[in-house]
Each structure stands twice: as C-alpha cells, then as structure tokens.
Amino acid sequence: MITVVVNDKPRPTRRGETVAELLNGLAVPSRGVAVAVNGEVVRRADWPAHRLLDGDRVEVLTAAQGG
Amino acid sequence: MTGVDDRFVLGGVEFGSRLILGTGGASSLQSLEQALLAGGTELVTVALRRVDPDTPAGLLDVLERCGVRLLPNTAGCYTAADAVRTAHLARDAFDTDWIKLEVIGDDRTLLPDAVELLRAAERLVDDGFTVLPYTTDDPVLARRLADLGCAAVMPAGAPIGSGLGISNPHHIALIREAVRCPVILDAGIGTASDAARAMELGCDAVLLASAVTRAADPVAMATAMRHAVVAGRLAAQAGRIPVRRHALASTAAEGLASW
Structure with missing residues (x-):
C-alpha cells in the first residue's frame, strides 16, 4: 500500500492505482470534476493511465456556487 | 438601434440577455434556479472547489435545466499561477474555454491585483481561453487587458458584495471609450438602478x-x-436630453391666456 493525500486527507491506496480508480472509490459527481496531482492538471483523458505514487498530493475539484 | 439589431456578442457567441448572473450566495439550489429563470440570464458563473460529500450535488443539473452557458471563475486565486492552474482545471471539468479571470490582491476589498491579472490574462489568451477579466475601473488597465486579446473587460463598480453601486461612473464611461471589446460591469451592484446606470454609461x-x-x-x-x-x-x-441648470418649459408659452 501507498498513501496519497486527497484534498488534504491521507488515503491508503493500492500501489499502482490510477487517478480513474481513485475517483471510482470516492463519492465524486459524475461530471464537472477536475483533478490536479502535485499542482499539475491531470486531464480527464489521462485519468485511466496516470498512476499515483506514494505521497502524491491530489486535488479533486468540482462545481460550486460562486462568482 | 434596438430589438433584433441590438445584438450582444461576447466571445463570438450571441446572447439575448445582457444580464449575467453569479451563483454565489444563494441560500438553496431551488432559490437559485427560480432567480436565474426570473432574471432571464443566459450566462452564469460557477466556481471550482474541492469535492465535499456534505455539499448537495446538482448545481450543474440546475444550470442545465435553465439552459444557460457556464462561465467558470478563478475566484479565490491570489497569484497568476493559481489562476492559470484553476482555469485549466475548469476547462477540463466543464468543457469550456471561457473563464472569468479573477486574481485578487487583497482580502478586505477583494479588488484585483493588476500585475498578476495582466500576467494571467496574457498566459490564458496564449493558451486559447476566452478570457473575461474582472478588473478595476482603471481605463488604462482595461485597455492593456483588451490589447492582450481578452474577449471583454469587466470593471468593478465597487468591491464584490458591497452593494455600493458604481463608485466612479466617469471611469466606467472612459473604459467604454478606451476599448472596442464588450465592457461588462462586474461587482458592486446593489439594486436595479445601479444596473440601469451601468448600461446608461455604455x-x-x-x-x-x-x-x-x-x-x-x-x-x-x-x-x-x-x-x-x-x-x-x-x-x-x-x-x-442634456443636463441643464435651469428649467426648460415643456409647455409652450404661446397662446397663454391673459387676464
């Protein structure tokens, strides 16, 4: 197991898990979601291939009221 | 001059409504939906925030039902780097390259940081975004943003949420003269007369x-x-009519009865 930090919360994660797999395990909306890993945008098309590493900081964002 | 000929084209898209509404501050999604429909808006801002299981989902559903176009913002960003990153995340989340660019310089006034704003605008225009920058009422800064290729400039009438109206109407009128792109009064509106005034200023x-x-x-x-x-x-x-210091009778003096 590795640990990634998702929206500031540590989360034990299987080694080699992808962003797409991580999102499947989280309660995220079905659309309007964006992801950054260590401050870099990981585009939706890259979610299935982008593997997470121990200590990665993941931001999972979605639509909120504002502006 | 009016009606079908008075088209509002922004970023190459024609809108029937010149009222753009933000979604911040609504007490519920139901209240928001009713207000959006009552306002007749066709373009609505949304923010990007961390997924929170406790936040009721459905904002995007509401906006889809209202048939509005999304305008993601970079609210809460204090540096060009943060705003650019947020814009790219919004593009991926919402499938739009439109961005309301906010780069805030001060948490008391929430007024824009001109230096960071220009930096972010230049980068996002280069990256192919349709950039709608929230800016100050400085005509020179507005011109610089327009020259960079922003699709509009959006000067503040007064600080966000202040309801003070338009602090410097002369500058808003000067901005309208200084740029060719659309000018959108953004922030400070408190009541209907403020919105009408913005439109009267051009x-x-x-x-x-x-x-x-x-x-x-x-x-x-x-x-x-x-x-x-x-x-x-x-x-x-x-x-x-021109403003004048003395009265100009609207009723002709000619033919007035004499007693």
Missing part, C-alpha cells in the same frame, strides 16, 4: 450575484435586474 452587460442571491426576495430582485438592464440599454441608445 456598458454592454452587467454581471451580478449578491444583489440577487442575498436579496430578501431573490426572484423579485432578479426580475427587477432583468428590466433594469433592458431599460438602461434603451436609455443609453435613446439620446437623453
């Missing part, structure tokens, strides 16, 4: 949120804003 549209979402009756205020924007636009094009 603005092409008005963007507001709190004035509607935090009003005691958001639906009534959204309806008022809808009419105010139309009224202000018509007045701006109607050729108002």
